Amino acid sequence: MISVDEATRQVLATARPLPPETVPLPQAVGRVLLEALHADRDFPPFHRVAMDGIALSFEAVAAGQATFPIAATQLAGMPPQALLDAQTAVEIMTGAALPPGTDTVVRYEDLEFHEVNGQRIAAVRVPPPVAGHNVHRQASDREQGALLLPAGIRLSPAEIAVAATIGAATLQVARQLRVAVVSTGDELVELTETPLPHQIRRSNAYMVQAALQQAGVQSEIFHFNDDQEALRQGLPPLLAAYDALVLSGGVSKGQADFLPAMLRELGVSQIFHEVHQRPGKPFWFGEKAGGAVVFALPGNPVSTFVNFYQYVLPWLRRCEQPHSKLPRPTALLATDFSFAPRIAYFLPVRLELSPYGHLLAHPQKSGGSGDLASLLQCDAFLRLPAEPTDFKAGDAFPLVRFR
Amino acid sequence: MISVDEATRQVLATARPLPPETVPLPQAVGRVLLEALHADRDFPPFHRVAMDGIALSFEAVAAGQATFPIAATQLAGMPPQALLDAQTAVEIMTGAALPPGTDTVVRYEDLEFHEVNGQRIAAVRVPPPVAGHNVHRQASDREQGALLLPAGIRLSPAEIAVAATIGAATLQVARQLRVAVVSTGDELVELTETPLPHQIRRSNAYMVQAALQQAGVQSEIFHFNDDQEALRQGLPPLLAAYDALVLSGGVSKGQADFLPAMLRELGVSQIFHEVHQRPGKPFWFGEKAGGAVVFALPGNPVSTFVNFYQYVLPWLRRCEQPHSKLPRPTALLATDFSFAPRIAYFLPVRLELSPYGHLLAHPQKSGGSGDLASLLQCDAFLRLPAEPTDFKAGDAFPLVRFR
Structure with a gap:
C-alpha cells in the first residue's frame, strides 16, 4: 500500500x-492565461498629473516666485496645453498629461486663489519640495514592451485591469x-x-x-x-x-x-x-x-x-498550471491530539486565524467516515503522519482546506 | 474627515x-441559505454497516464461538435479512442496514473463509473488541428533527451534500x-x-x-x-x-x-x-x-x-449575511516599515504562509495610487494606523486581501 x-x-x-481557447476579457477572471502580455505603451503613457491643482516650472518656485497667473485650464482627457511663459501656470486635474514647459504640480490644498482684473492667480502657500512633485512620471512603473503578465498565471481582478489597460479585449486562456x-x-x-x-x-x-x-x-x-x-x-x-x-x-x-x-x-x-x-x-x-x-x-x-x-x-x-508550484499550506494544532492507529490520519478541524497571525486548527469530533454532518462544523483536515501517535499543540501539519 | x-x-x-428566492440544489453552492433545514430521518437512518465482512451476534463470539456458517448475503441497498439463528452470520457490505439479530460486524481482514458440504463458513481470526464494532449506529450523528443547517449560513459543498441527504431538491437562498x-x-x-x-x-x-x-x-x-x-x-x-x-x-x-x-x-x-x-x-x-x-x-x-x-x-x-460577524483577518509585517505621513496607510503586500503557520506580509514597492501594475506583485493591503510612523517586523495588522 x-x-x-x-x-x-x-x-x-x-x-x-x-489547450488554449479565446474568451472575452470579462469572462477571463479566474482562468489561466496562456499568452504573455506586454505593455503596448509606457506605464504611465505620459507624465501623468497625480493631484488636482496647478502645473508649473519648479525653477520659477525655486527662484522665489510665489504667485502664478493661470494661463490655461486642462481637465483629464484634454490634449496638453504647452506653457509658453514659465512665470505662469496651468490649472490642471488628476489624470491629465503634464503640459510641456511644466515639471511639477502643486495641489489645491497648498494653494490660495484670487483674481486681479479678471485674471485668476494662484498663490503657492506650501512650495513643492522637489521638481517632479505630484507627477507620476511616464514609464516610471513599466516601460513599453515590458512583460506585464506571463503565460501561466491565474487571472484575478488586478490582472484583468492591466489587460484592459493594454487593450486586450480577448484573452487566450486554458480550456x-x-x-x-x-x-x-x-x-x-x-x-x-x-x-x-x-x-x-x-x-x-x-x-x-x-x-x-x-x-x-x-x-x-x-x-x-x-x-x-x-x-x-x-x-x-x-x-x-x-x-x-x-x-x-x-x-x-x-x-x-x-x-x-x-x-x-x-x-x-x-x-x-x-x-x-x-x-x-x-x-x-x-x-x-x-x-x-x-x-x-x-x-x-x-x-x-x-x-x-x-x-x-x-x-x-x-x-x-503545469509549471506552478502547488500551495502547501500548514496550520498549527490548537490542542494536543492522539491517534493510535499507525496510519496517516486526516483529522477534521475548525480553523481560526489568531490575532497574532497564526492559523490554528481545532480538532472536531467525528463519527467516522460515514459522518457527513460532522463536516458542517469543520473547515479543513489536518494531515497527521502515521508516526508518532501523540501530537502536541503548536506543531504544524499540512492542511487540506475545503472551506 | x-x-x-x-x-x-x-x-x-x-x-x-x-429577500429569499428558490433555486435548484446544484445552483445553491456559494449562496446564503434563508431557511432552516432539519433532519428528516436519523443520521444514519439505520444501524449502518461500516465495513465489508460479516454481521453476527457479539454474544456468540463472547461465548467462545469462532466459526459462523453464512446464512445469507446482504449487499448495500438490500432490505435487511433477519438472522434467525444466532450461531450463524450474514455476509454483508458497507452501507447495508444491520440485520435484526446481529449487533456487530467483523471485517474481511479479520476473517478466513472455507466451505463444508457447499456451506460457506467464516472463521473469526481477530475477535471484535466490543459489541457494536464496525456499526455506525442509527442516530449517532444526528437525531430526526435536529437542526442541520440554520438560516443565514453560506452553502459550501458539505452543506450541499447534507441538503441532498434530506431530499432538499430546491433551497430558499438570498436573492x-x-x-x-x-x-x-x-x-x-x-x-x-x-x-x-x-x-x-x-x-x-x-x-x-x-x-x-x-x-x-x-x-x-x-x-x-x-x-x-x-x-x-x-x-x-x-x-x-x-x-x-x-x-x-x-x-x-x-x-x-x-x-x-x-x-x-x-x-x-x-x-x-x-x-x-x-x-x-x-x-x-x-x-x-x-x-x-x-x-x-x-x-x-x-x-x-x-x-x-x-x-x-x-x-x-x-x-x-446580516447576522454574521465579518472576518477580521490579520497578518504579520515581515520586515520593518516606515511611513511618515500621519494617515492610515494601505500598504501593498505579498503574503506568505510560513512553515510555522504564520501569515507574513512582505511590503512591495508601489509608484502610488496610479501604479496599477504594482498590484500584480501583491496579494493584499496591510492596514497600518496613522500612528506611529515606524512599524516593526512581527507586529500584526488588519489585512485587506484581494487574491
Whole structure:
C-alpha cells in the first residue's frame, strides 16, 4: 500500500496541459492565461498629473516666485496645453498629461486663489519640495514592451485591469476541464425520491459537483446502479469525452465492489489501489491511454471529501498550471491530539486565524467516515503522519482546506 | 474627515437584508441559505454497516464461538435479512442496514473463509473488541428533527451534500445582489479603441466587475463621459434598479469632479465624503431612500481597488449575511516599515504562509495610487494606523486581501 505522498505524486504525474481557447476579457477572471502580455505603451503613457491643482516650472518656485497667473485650464482627457511663459501656470486635474514647459504640480490644498482684473492667480502657500512633485512620471512603473503578465498565471481582478489597460479585449486562456461525476451504489436513491428504510439519498455526487464548481470547473453527474452491464455500456463514452471521471463507491473489498476489475476491462490502467490513510484508504486511481484519468473514490462521504481535496483538486490545478508550484499550506494544532492507529490520519478541524497571525486548527469530533454532518462544523483536515501517535499543540501539519 | 473604522461602520450600517428566492440544489453552492433545514430521518437512518465482512451476534463470539456458517448475503441497498439463528452470520457490505439479530460486524481482514458440504463458513481470526464494532449506529450523528443547517449560513459543498441527504431538491437562498458599475472620466477610452497620447483605456470598471464576479455577484458596466447632463439622465434609472452603484472617478477636488453635487441633486444623501486614509481618501458614500447605496470611489486604480475591498465587499457580505460577524483577518509585517505621513496607510503586500503557520506580509514597492501594475506583485493591503510612523517586523495588522 502506498503513502499519501507517493499517491499524490503519482496522481499529479498524470496531469495534462490544457489547450488554449479565446474568451472575452470579462469572462477571463479566474482562468489561466496562456499568452504573455506586454505593455503596448509606457506605464504611465505620459507624465501623468497625480493631484488636482496647478502645473508649473519648479525653477520659477525655486527662484522665489510665489504667485502664478493661470494661463490655461486642462481637465483629464484634454490634449496638453504647452506653457509658453514659465512665470505662469496651468490649472490642471488628476489624470491629465503634464503640459510641456511644466515639471511639477502643486495641489489645491497648498494653494490660495484670487483674481486681479479678471485674471485668476494662484498663490503657492506650501512650495513643492522637489521638481517632479505630484507627477507620476511616464514609464516610471513599466516601460513599453515590458512583460506585464506571463503565460501561466491565474487571472484575478488586478490582472484583468492591466489587460484592459493594454487593450486586450480577448484573452487566450486554458480550456476548461471537463469532468464527469459518476455515482454508483444500489442503496442510493435520487434526492427527489423517498428512500426505503434501508436506503439513503445520493449526496456524494452533489458534493463533488459543488466542490468542482467552487474550483471553477463545470461537471455533469451520471448515476449507475451496481449493475455491471450498465457500467460496461455507460463508462466508455465518458472515458472518451471527459478529461477526468470522479467516481464514488464500489472500490472496497465488498462483493458489489467490482469497479476496479471493470475499469481495467475497459482499458483503464490501474496506477494504484489503496493508500495508507484514514479515511479514504480504498481509493483506486487509473488512466486510460488517450482518454480520461479515473479517480474512483471510496463511497463513504467523508472519504470522498478527503480524497477530492487531497488528490482531485491538486490534479485539476496541475492541469491548469503545469509549471506552478502547488500551495502547501500548514496550520498549527490548537490542542494536543492522539491517534493510535499507525496510519496517516486526516483529522477534521475548525480553523481560526489568531490575532497574532497564526492559523490554528481545532480538532472536531467525528463519527467516522460515514459522518457527513460532522463536516458542517469543520473547515479543513489536518494531515497527521502515521508516526508518532501523540501530537502536541503548536506543531504544524499540512492542511487540506475545503472551506 | 472620518477614520477608516468610522467609515466602515457607516457603510455597513446601510446594508439591507436580501429577500429569499428558490433555486435548484446544484445552483445553491456559494449562496446564503434563508431557511432552516432539519433532519428528516436519523443520521444514519439505520444501524449502518461500516465495513465489508460479516454481521453476527457479539454474544456468540463472547461465548467462545469462532466459526459462523453464512446464512445469507446482504449487499448495500438490500432490505435487511433477519438472522434467525444466532450461531450463524450474514455476509454483508458497507452501507447495508444491520440485520435484526446481529449487533456487530467483523471485517474481511479479520476473517478466513472455507466451505463444508457447499456451506460457506467464516472463521473469526481477530475477535471484535466490543459489541457494536464496525456499526455506525442509527442516530449517532444526528437525531430526526435536529437542526442541520440554520438560516443565514453560506452553502459550501458539505452543506450541499447534507441538503441532498434530506431530499432538499430546491433551497430558499438570498436573492443575488444587483450592482451597477459606473465609470466616468473623459480621459478614458473603451478597451477596443486606440487611445490618443493623453488618453488611457478604461480599466477600473473591468477590475470592479471581476472582483464582484469573484465574490459571486453579477454586475453590469455603464460609462459616462464627464458630462453632467448625461449623468443627470442616466443615473436615476440605475439608482432605482440596482442595490448598489459603484462609481469610480469624479470625486476629488478637481473641476470635473461634480459627482458629489450631482448625486445630492439626484436625491442621494451624502453619508460621508473623504476618509483619513491613503490611497483612496476622496471616497464619497451616500444612499438614496428606497434606492441604491452609492460608492463613489476615487478613480486612481489603486484607490479604487483599496476601497472596493475595504468597503464595498464587506457591505455586500453584510447584505447577504446580516447576522454574521465579518472576518477580521490579520497578518504579520515581515520586515520593518516606515511611513511618515500621519494617515492610515494601505500598504501593498505579498503574503506568505510560513512553515510555522504564520501569515507574513512582505511590503512591495508601489509608484502610488496610479501604479496599477504594482498590484500584480501583491496579494493584499496591510492596514497600518496613522500612528506611529515606524512599524516593526512581527507586529500584526488588519489585512485587506484581494487574491
